Amino acid sequence: MLKFGLNKHAASALVGLIVLTTSGCSGNPLKKRQKPVQVVYRFDDHRWLELHGFACEGALWFVDEQRDIRSEVSSQFYRIFTHPYINASERYIAVPWWNSSGMTISRDYGRTWMYSTVKGREDDEAGSDSPEYENIKSLTVVNDQGFLLTKQGHLYMSSLPFDDPRIMPGGEGIDYSYTFKGKVYHDRLEAIRPGKGENVSRWGLLYIDPRILPVRMEQYYANFQNLPTRVPEVTGYTGWTHMQCDMKAGM
Numbered sequence: 001m002l003k004f005g006l007n008k009h010a011a012s013a014l015v016g017l018i019v020l021t022t023s024g025c026s027g028n029p030l031k032k033r034q035k036p037v038q039v040v041y042r043f044d045d046h047r048w049l050e051l052h053g054f055a056c057e058g059a060l061w062f063v064d065e066q067r068d069i070r071s072e073v074s075s076q077f078y079r080i081f082t083h084p085y086i087n088a089s090e091r092y093i094a095v096p097w098w099n100s101s102g103m104t105i106s107r108d109y110g111r112t113w114m115y116s117t118v119k120g121r122e123d124d125e126a127g128s129d130s131p132e133y134e135n136i137k138s139l140t141v142v143n144d145q146g147f148l149l150t151k152q153g154h155l156y157m158s159s160l161p162f163d164d165p166r167i168m169p170g171g172e173g174i175d176y177s178y179t180f181k182g183k184v185y186h187d188r189l190e191a192i193r194p195g196k197g198e199n200v201s202r203w204g205l206l207y208i209d210p211r212i213l214p215v216r217m218e219q220y221y222a223n224f225q226n227l228p229t230r231v232p233e234v235t236g237y238t239g240w241t242h243m244q245c246d247m248k249a250g251m
Contacts, residue, residue: 036249040080043087043239047110049073049095056080056245060095062110069110080243084138088237092144092161092204101130101148101156103139107204117200118148118156119216120209130207131156140231147231148207155230156207159223163203167221169194174220189217 035058041049046065052058053076060078062071079098087093093106094116103116118130137149144161166174171191178185192201200206203223208216210227218224 038245038249040245041085041087041240041243043090043093045238047090049243051078051080051245053078054249054251056247056249062093062095062106062113064110067109071106071110071113073104073113080245081139082243083136084241085243086139086234086237086241087141087239088234089141089144092141092146094139094141094146094158094204096139099133101133101136101207103146103148103207105146105205107161107202114205116146116158116205116207118207119212120154120156121212138231140234142232142234144204145228145232146204146207147228149231154209154211156209157227158205158207159203159218159221160227161203162223163201164222167191167201176220189220 035052035054038051038056039048040051040056040060048063050061050063052061057077057079059075060073062069062073064070073095081096081098083096085096091107091109093110094103095105095113096103101118104113105116106113120130122129131148131150131154135150135152137151140147140149146158148156150156164174165171167189169191173191174189176187176189178187201221206218208218208224210229213219213224
């Protein structure tokens with residue numbers, strides 16, 4: 001019967017190899033690597049967006065030092081928006097998404113967040129219903145209103161920054177008239193019920209191409225009337241004009 005064994009020196013060398021392999025040269029490789037934290041956008045000197053993750057993807061947080069706000073915008077999978085981006089408002093914040101025309105919206109200085117809806121013309125060369133990411137030129141937020149501009153010159157905008165009380169829960173509704181085949185009809189737009197359609201009907205959550213307003217009920221809302229016809233001029237802005245991120249952070 002054959003026997004295999006190790007002499008004292010070989011055994012010692014083997015133990016050392018095992019220790020080296022399991023402990024690593026500079027610490028325990030089994031210890032979880034800390035995610036890098038990067039400031040990927042600055043609104044001003046006291047407000048910014050933080051990305052927690054590797055390769056410029058991860059959880060996104062909003063920070064406002066003056067108001068003592070720290071809120072989660074996205075729990076994971078956020079990637080930075082690469083087009084020009086200016087957010088000059090404080091109460092109203094629109095955070096754009098990579099490879100999408102959608103945004104995450106806050107209407108209370110960044111304390112809480114909701115998703116936006118984007119509506120446009122079905123035959124728009126910039127994308128059916130909402131513009132494709134490759135056709136987006138810029139996002140500008142000013143005067144508590146957002147303006148999504150395409151390379152084709154089309155403008156999607158949020159409502160003026162207030163709710164029309166007539167269509168809010170408990171409101172009296174809106175009476176309106178329309179003409180069909182030469183005949184005038186009268187109808188009524190009832191107020192929304194609590195929890196039913198509030199997110200889309202509340203100010204700032206729907207981005208719409210004004211060219212389609214004449215065929216949508218929003219034309220009767222007070223906050224969708226007398227909208228700007230172009231992106232307003234931004235003055236005195238001290239924040240960044242693009243998001244930025246280091247792909248190698250934490251590697």
